[in-house]
Amino acid sequence: ISISESGIYQLDAYQTLPSLDGIPADGSKLKEGLIGHWTFNDSLTTTPALEKLTGEFQDNATFIESPFQKALAVDGQNDAFVVARSDNMNVGDNPFTVSAWIRPTELRQGGIVCLGRYNWTHGWYLDMPNNQGIIRIETVHNQNQSNGTVQSAPGIIRVNQWQHITAVVRPGTNDTRIYVNGFQVAQGTINKNNLDNLKVNLNIGRIEGAQQFKGEIDEVRIYRRALHDSEIKALMQEGEQFLSAPPVPVKPADLTVHVDHRQFTASLRKPAFAVFHLGQGEHQIRADFKGPTPIQLYLTRLDNDHDTAREFAAFSKRAPRIGVHVGLRRDCGSTLDRVGKPVAVAGIDLQDFIFEGAMANYPNPNRDPLNPNYLAGMREIGVISEYTDGRDMPRLLIRSIEFEGPFYETWPPKTHQAIFIHSNHQNEPSTYAREILDNFGARAFRRPLSKTESDSLHKVWSESFEDSEDFVSSIKDALIVTLTSPQFLFLIESSESPEGEPLNPYELASKLSYFLWNSGPDEELLALAEKDELEKQLPVQVDRLIADTRFRQAMQEFTSQWLQLDKFDVVEIDAEMYPNLTRDFRLELRKEPIRYLEYLITNNLPLQNLIQSKFILANEQTANYYGIPEQVETGFEFQAVKVNQPQLGGLLSTAGVLSGLSNGRESNPVKRGAWLARKIIAEPPADPPPNVPALNEAQEGLTLAEKLLLHRDQQGCRKCHEGIDPWGLPFEQFDAGGIWKKNASEIGSQSTLPDSTEVDGFLALRKYLANERIDQVAFSFLKHMTTYAVGRSLSYNEIETLKEKQLQLKADGYRMRNMVRFIVTSQAFLEK
DSSP: OEESSOEEEEEEEEEOOOBOTTOOOOOTTTTTTEEEEEOOSSOSSOSSOOGGGOOEEETTOEEEEETTEEEEEEESSSOEEEEOOOGGGOOTTSOEEEEEEEEESSOOSEEEEEEEETTTEEEEEEEEOSSSOOOEEEEEOTTSSEEEEEEOOTTOSOTTSOEEEEEEEOTTEEEEEEEETTEEEEEEEEOSSOOOOTTSOEEESBOTTSOBOEEEEEEEEEESSOOOHHHHHHHTGGGGGGOOOOOOOOOOEEEEEEETTEEEEEEEOSSEEEEEEEOSEEOOEEEEEOSSSOEEEEEEEOOTTSHHHHHHHHHHHOOOEEEEEEEEEETTEEEEEEEEEEEEOOSSSOOOOOOOOOGGGSOOOOOOTTOSOTTTTOEEEEEEEEOSSSOOOOOOOOOOOOOOOSOOSSSSOHHHHHHSOOOTTTTOHHHHHHHHHHHHHHHHHTSOOOHHHHHHHHHHHHHHHHHHOOHHHHHHHHHHHHHTSHHHHSOOOOOSSSSOOBOOHHHHHHHHHHHHTSSOOOHHHHHHHHHTOTGGGHHHHHHHHHHSTTHHHHHHHHHHHHHTTHHHHHOOOOTTTOTTOOHHHHHHHHHHHHHHHHHHHHTTOBTHHHHOOSEEEEOHHHHHHTTOGGGOOOTTSOEEEEOOOTTOSSGGGOHHHHHHTBOSSSBOHHHHHHHIIIIISOOOOOOOOSSOOOOOTTOTTOOHHHHHHHHHTSTTTHHHHTTTHHHHGGGGGBOTTSOBOTTGGGSOOEEEOTTSOEEESHHHHHHHHHTTTHHHHHHHHHHHHHHHHHTSOOOHHHHHHHHHHGGGGGGGTOBHHHHHHHHHTSHHHHBO
16 A cells, blocks of 8 residues: 555455456356346246246246246145256356345345255255355265355345345365355365265255255356356346345454554454554555455545544554563463563664573472473563553564573672672681671671670681681571671660660661661761761761662651551452452552652652652553553553542551451441541541441441441440541541442431541541641651651650651741651760
């Protein structure tokens, strides 16, 4: 094809029936090769009349008025028109054609024009094999075995309608065709064998000795040659008013379309098949369809503002992501873990992508050598095009896959060099061993070793080396002792008295790194500790640690503990009620509050955003879950997204939190209220007394708020629930999946808070917390993060000091990173 204008084109594929439209009718040679033509116009012979081809009615067969003057009418009982067998009917192994007008009054198994019998009797017949509207030509060779059958799809023949049928048999080729009203409905192969059986008569309206046609038959012709399309067209001219297209048997089947070098394969279930960009110029398009009918392809250029064109433009900008998974094959499947993160594949040029990992970190086979199942226990590597929420992605072309292992960039490996350090004493085992152990011990203990510790580790090495005379093995023995010692397993802060004392520089370095990295201090922190300059540079180091990728590790741990995200991990979600909360979506929704808090701190945004904001942190999966998939095109990576839904924005509306505070089927205002009181405003309710009665589900006609009111009026319940229920009722506008309910505005979510403030629903509650109660929200956040940072509960004096000094941050809007600096420079953090 030639494309005059480049752009986005849609390819539609229609299952069609090839027709004779556009072919001129030519009846000039219709007398050539004619065996017989039975018009049934009050005549039992052919036109022109031939005594040998004169037949007779069987049973109640008769003439009936028809659009073609008269027709043969058979009632399906035992009626037929029968012509005695003669040599005039012979076709041998040559091409032949049989045609007729038919009007079935019932779709049933029955013969139409037959020179053969059922049960694999030598001959041929044109019939309907069942009640499904199929037309077929079936042949049997002289050994009474199948010689080939060609038949249409179901639904082609229609009841109570005149339709023209033609079977053109070309033996020995895949070119035998059946036409209905000039539309080709079948094509196949009839083998080249003699089909003449002198023992069977010509039956019109039944199979000899078997099933009868019910309806009307007219204008029957048999030719000793294959008619041309133009001749078939001429046969139908007398009944042009009946020439409607038979139903297209649409049946899903695989379609492959090649557009230049690109290939598109899918099951054709609807006409719209593919969308692609074509440049100006010549292009090659070809198709391979596995269905029963031919197809017609239509190519349409889409306007740029067409919905499909816009969708394709977004699709074109997406980069597919390649991921590698390593594991093993089990008897019932595979166990694979992902190697690193999926990588976006930008551009269309071949590129190399390298994924590295240690095999010990992935599922390893423990294979039984006696297990005859040789597939079980094999290692497997999965190279996957990683999808997010199911949106269309460009396909990946993988040229090759290489596996290399063991893989080391240098030799000895860096891990080996990090332990067996370079030294001028490598030929002096005792001295070199002490250097190795002192260096490793300082990294493990996060401080220089004392002489006692150094001597102790060296003694372990010395005794092992004396026994084994293996330097490396004896070093390993000493390292095991190092990594199982309390100095490595615990953050030890040594005190001289029960009173508070300043942390020493190395203790401060460890405390800071485990707070903001959930990992040990790096060389820069230890160097500052060695110089005793760390405390002076705390604000600078806080910024550096927050900017590091390891900050996410700490946020994952802190946020999970603070917001109790483990509840989301264990809640059993009703899959029928919440089908979108799949395993993959839950994993991403759990990350959302973690990424959100990390974003607020990294960008030093005001605390108010923790409660209420005009944006969320989302990737493609979470955006899809919230109903805004078109706003995110970053794959698995989270990005800030402005939202128009008023309920979104802030931690309180994150699905991971809200769904975890449900029972998996219904929302739970008590759980959500208690969570807010404890975690967001630090006004925790008292522990419930034993044997608390449950809500009475039999109290029909009462709203949830009214049931809770009755419940907390019971003895032993009032005190706790007065500090819980008012906070939880506004959350009733969210379902158990953490999604805003469609009828949220109709739900009775009004609440009178403990300070007598009345709020009408979640939006009002959130606004109240973000404004009137922002000081208490700031205190709660500082309290929970300080507790996490120091690794213990805060004393009464520390809490009061926190409340007093937090106001220093208010003027600037309680900015999040400033609050982290505030914690790190507080007395609670700097003392032990």
